[in-house]
Amino acid sequence: MGIKVELILVEPEDYFTALVWTTGSKEFRHRVFGDVKPAQLTKAGSEEEVFKNLQMSFVPPEMREDKGEIEMAREGAIPELVKPSDIKGDLHVHSDWSDGGATIQEIVAQARSMGYSYVAVTDHSKSLAISGGLNEERLSHQGKIIDALNQEMEDFHVLKGIEVDILRNGSLDFEDEVLEKADVVIASIHSHFNLDKEKQTDRIIQAIKNQHVHIIGHLTGRLLNRRSGYELNLEPILEAAAKFQVALEINSHPDRLDIDEDTARQAKDMGIKVAINSDAHHREDLKLIYYGLLNARRGWLQPEDVLNTLEYDSLIAHLKNKGRR
Numbered sequence: 575m576g577i578k579v580e581l582i583l584v585e586p587e588d589y590f591t592a593l594v595w596t597t598g599s600k601e602f603r604h605r606v607f608g609d610v611k612p613a614q615l616t617k618a619g620s621e622e623e624v625f626k627n628l629q630m631s632f633v634p635p636e637m638r639e640d641k642g643e644i645e646m647a648r649e650g651a652i653p654e655l656v657k658p659s660d661i662k663g664d665l666h667v668h669s670d671w672s673d674g675g676a677t678i679q680e681i682v683a684q685a686r687s688m689g690y691s692y693v694a695v696t697d698h699s700k701s702l703a704i705s706g707g708l709n710e711e712r713l714s715h716q717g718k719i720i721d722a723l724n725q726e727m728e729d730f731h732v733l734k735g736i737e738v739d740i741l742r743n744g745s746l747d748f749e750d751e752v753l754e755k756a757d758v759v760i761a762s763i764h765s766h767f768n769l770d771k772e773k774q775t776d777r778i779i780q781a782i783k784n785q786h787v788h789i790i791g792h793l794t795g796r797l798l799n800r801r802s803g804y805e806l807n808l809e810p811i812l813e814a815a816a817k818f819q820v821a822l823e824i825n826s827h828p829d830r831l832d833i834d835e836d837t838a839r840q841a842k843d844m845g846i847k848v849a850i851n852s853d854a855h856h857r858e859d860l861k862l863i864y865y866g867l868l869n870a871r872r873g874w875l876q877p878e879d880v881l882n883t884l885e886y887d888s889l890i891a892h893l894k895n896k897g898r899r
């Protein structure tokens with residue numbers, strides 16, 4: 575594969591200092607270690623101690639970029655970032671009703687094994703025929719099966735969701751009467767990637783304005799190392815998401831990690847909620863959420879910034895409230 579590896583050998587007592595040294599960006603390293611005398615750095619027994627020696631509070635590895643965190647750490651004001659145990663459920667999972675490989679029961683079993691209290695089944699909508707998108711009739715049938723499943727469980731909830739396609743002109747692949755019956759609606763682009771910037775931006779804003787849309791899925795459509803995102807003006811999209819209280823997704827698939835960490839941080843600053851979703855198409859893929867979580871931490875997200883840290887009752891209240899505005 576030709577992947578380069580750097581091996582750094584240090585004395586045991588220098589291990590933690592070297593760890594902090596090597597996990598930050600070059601800018602972080604220069605500013606933090608720049609004028610420090612070697613004597614200040616010896617014999618730290620943990621990363622926390624390294625920062626203590628530097629008269630800073632602990633900076634999580636994901637924040638070591640010199641993007642404002644050094645000042646915060648010197649004032650002892652580093653935020654508590656979202657962590658795996660904060661995540662209460664997954665809001666974007668495909669079942670074998672569309673192009674997923676798992677039955678709804680298998681998805682539930684996996685979600686429960688991960689300590690979740692809810693999972694949303696969000697199959698594709700009808701225009702995505704190539705991925706087995708559901709028409710209104712099949713979606714309604716799936717909803718009845720989910721209702722029955724929920725009847726059997728006391729401590730776990732399956733949300734009736736849909737990943738509805740945003741069509742070329744910004745309208746959605748289902749009528750409002752269908753969308754309003756869903757517990758959670760993700761709107762995503764899966765076609766017409768080559769529209770010009772204005773049209774693509776407007777298309778997404780149209781979707782954000784639909785009162786039944788809760789989340790915009792994989793906003794930029796980027797596929798890492800394969801395809802950059804489509805042409806978009808992020809600013810007006812973020813403004814619309816803030817105004818219409820639509821969450822943005824961090825799609826956790828390692829090929830996507832979309833939205834990226836800078837957009838996540840901008841969203842946080844604008845009061846836009848972020849949903850960290852696996853977009854799993856197989857049972858095991860629910861675990862991919864870990865990568866999205868790392869991306870969220872790189873964007874400085876805290877539990878209160880993330881939609882799926884809410885307990886089930888609060889989540890449902892939040893989602894329903896959205897539809898009434």
Ligand SMILES: [Zn+2]
Nearest residue numbers: 737762791792
């Ligand atoms: Zn999608």
Ligand SMILES: [Zn+2]
Nearest residue numbers: 666668737853
């Ligand atoms: Zn999906």
